[in-house]
Amino acid sequence: MIKDYLLEEKLPLFWCPGCGDGIVLQSIMRNMDQRGWTKEETVFVTGIGCWGKADDYVTTNSFHGTHGRALAFSTGIKLANPDLHVLTLMGDGDGITIGGNHLIHAARRNVDVTAIMINNLNYGMTGGQYSGTTPEDAITKTSQKGHVEHGFDVCDVVRASGATYVARGTVYDIVQLNKMIGQAMDHKGFSFVEVISPCPTQFGRMNGMKDAPTMMKWMKERTVSKAQAEKMSRAELKDMFVTGVFEDRQEDDYYTAYERTILRSGGKV
């Protein structure tokens, strides 16, 4: 039962109406349930921010640490006990901004954790300041005349870093997202799913989309599939969300490779 993973006494959720975080958490729990993951063998590792509150609502093991370091904590957890299912939840602040260094190295090492990064294009919890994924010209609390920087294409970064599973979905297309999260959980090695998600309270309000349906519609209109994107120019793809699976291959994960070092050193695995 999916509800077995949900700490119901902590409800209602802290997230704002129209936030996508609850949709993603439900998708994760649905996939856990389908796979029969036990609470004992599962650890949620979270960062800081709205999505970093997700561990409050789970009945499994959890680790709530510092901003941006969730993947580094996860690396230790997984390498010390490779039998665990480690789910690392990060926002765009955690994942690619303050924690970008941990992200590229976790991807390169191919540590067998499942990273779900919700990208809501701004720092929602602290009042809507710009992050490493905020698009150019967007209005935020710290870019009130329009943002002068470009946002990261996070999947490109993670893929270039050597991740063996990389996908991007949106909370609008929940069917596709469920599938991606399931694939990421089944994947042996570092798996990364970026989820584009609305923040009507902060990003939306400051950019002319103060209700959830308007933001959902905006997200839908800006989403193109990987196949469509291949036919579009760089200029046409500006500010668009390209969804799909960008990488899915098998390579030895870090622990499997390290086991050989242990054996070569005369140690027992």
Place this chain on the structure above:
Amino acid sequence: MGTIRFMQGNEAMTEGAIAAGARFYAGYPITPSSEVAETSSVRLPEVGGLYVQMEDEIGSIAALIGASCAGKKSYTATSGPGLSLMSENLGVAIMGEVPCVLIDVQRLGPSTGSATKPAQGDVMQARWGTHGDHSIIAISPSSVQDCFDLMITAFNYSETYRTPVIFLSDELTGHLREQVIIRDPGEYEVVERKMPDCDPADYKPYQFNGEAAPLPYFGSKYIFKINASMHEEMGRPKDEPVNSAKVVKHLTDKIEGHIDDITITRKYMMEDAEYVIITYGGATRAALSAMKKAREQGIRCGLLQIVTVWPAPDKEIREALAQAKAVFVPELNLGQYISEIERRNQTGIPVIGINQTDSRPIFPDTILSKIVEAAK
């Protein structure tokens, strides 16, 4: 009997960690601590353990903490610049109450300073480097044998009190080569983590009564939350004044309340001493030599070596002050730990700092000349 070896302090730390049962190292190489990383990368896989070199010191201590939660005794080694980066997640280990050992082989700072030169400039950083009220255990070795023996103590304290322990070494001791006995298992005490024995449904990962709650590991039958934000006994977030006050006080009481069990000091010729050297770590060897030379000149000189620099051994410092006509505090810094002596000096005897930050070790004659001058 163990095995007699000739090795470097940094290498003996690795042997001590493995003897204590450590099976996980995450770190970022930095002079003058890198030999701990190098020897750990060789020795850990031999005993089925794991070495991982992280992207930076922030990630290193995070991986340590994660591995400890998953049941492995974990350690890292760094120097001042790395300890600065680790200070962020040192707070996670304190607030989350996760055992781990951080070796700091001190070098001359501030900043990158002089990478290969000795100093004891991190003693206050070890105490207060991470923000917020807390207590901490820091152990300072002065010989290669200490690097082995006290490393086991560091892990034992870490597991007993569910706390990070800083192994506050320095370039002098880390790079010192001398004889060491690598003791056989059974010749030393190893403390294993206290697992809960209650029904898993009743388990709470935290208690706020000044005692460490038992800690299982991720993957056991006990399901638990580790939380570095303010939390209640289940590890769930709670921002409520009574609870917050209790948590913060607990984190200090958990260590300060056991100061007599934690404190390790060594006394040399203290029975009749009128002139007392109080020192720690790499400055100790020169101070001992100065003490002997002073005795040869007929000066009643003694030495109190503080091994557990944090929590500061209140009783032992007060006793030394009570019997002394003057106290000398040699340190390879401009006078950091001396404040711990001065604030306990109720009779107003001279407390004389002997300080050096010129990148060289303190020589015995530098200390001796101050003693001779005071004893005139």
